[in-house]
Amino acid sequence: MVSINWEDIKSLISELWEYWESLWPLDDVSKDILEILNMSTKASSEVNHNVWIENLMNTQRFPEFKLLTHDNIFAHQVRLSNIVRELSYFFDEINFHWHFQTRINVWYLFSLALVHDDTEWINPLKDIPTNLKNSLSDKSKKILYEIEKSCIDVLSNHQIEHLKDFSKDELRWLYFDAESKTSLEWQLLSYLDKVDWFLFTLHEIYNWNTWLIIAFNNYINILKSIKEDKNKYPMIRFLIDADIDSLRNIIWNSFLFSNQELIWMDLQIGDNMKNRLLGFVELFNLEWLIKIDIDRIIKSDNQNNKSDYETLRDMTWIFTDSMPQIKSTWIIAYDAWKIAYSNVWYYNWWELVNWTDLMFKKD
Secondary structure (H helix, E strand, C coil): CCCCCHHHHHHHHHCCHHHHHHCCCHHHHHHHHHHHHHHCCCCCCCCCHHHHHHHHHHCECCCCCCCCCCCEHHHHHHHHHHHHHHHHHHHHHHHHHCCCCCCCCHHHHHHHHHHCCCHHHHCCCCCCCHHHHHCCCHHHHHHHHHHHHHHHHHHHHHCCCCCCCCCHHHHHHHHHHHHHCCCHHHHHHHHHHHHHHHHHHHHHHHCCCHHHHHHHHHHHHHHHHHHHCCCCCHHHHHHHCCCHHHHHHHHHCCHHHHCHHHHCCCHHHHHHHHHHHHHHHHHHCHHHHCCCCHHHHHHCCCCCCHHHHHHHHHCCCCCHHHCCCCCCCCCHHHHHHHHHHCCCEEEECCEEEEHHHHHCCCC
């Protein structure tokens, strides 16, 4: 490990411009960073698994904006894993019919979704924007890498309870894969992660939070860049560049639905399943997402029907064929995203937190 001192940290933070002002005082940040660097070299850690989860819950997303609803890293990771679960049939069909050299490992993708932002709570520098990272000097990039590596070492070495199906080395690989984003699964998750953040800004605007219009427009530009720059996410361009009808046809032409009359005694159940799966395919409809009219959203009288989502929340599991017919907006991808959120719940110590407590303004 490269030796890092207080002057190195000060040099790095000085290159973060206004971003560091969102953190706590420089002396405190430096002390916390040095503590993480020291902890990463120890054989054992005092970081408790429950503390890990609590800190994920307390790590807010979009901390620089005033939010009308609520989002945190833990809920975001669970929601993203639900999105992967909803897309699993679609991905399995791609693996079966599209004969690529590399297949989508859905289980690995699901696991990545559950841990990809874990380092944000333990890293005193939090989630530095990618464009700001890229602008750093070579020296600062090396310092930042050592800090991020130390955070990964702390989590992977001492937090075996988090993903019990993975060994210490496997969990460490998950985190390093998250930093490099070189595997197909990480590029796919990184894409879905950006779409998730984009749809959260959309949700806030539907709750008449005009503060998020800036963030919404920023994500429009990010999605445009993904669509136009063929060097971004090279391993998943077959999804990003595909004609959306060809992606929809993967569901339409699958055995489950092309033989629907033979499979389903109740054709309505089959239609419900198909429409739900098609809704999640729209997450790859970049051509349409980047053309969403913000003025139409602001002027919209559409309201999310909370009772429908409370019905989803109160189910022991969210079965596709028993879901309420939810269509509260004209944006199919957004309605699909909310369904993925319907199965997010967790215990904040002894208090049960349901997604409806997060996604709707308190009465």
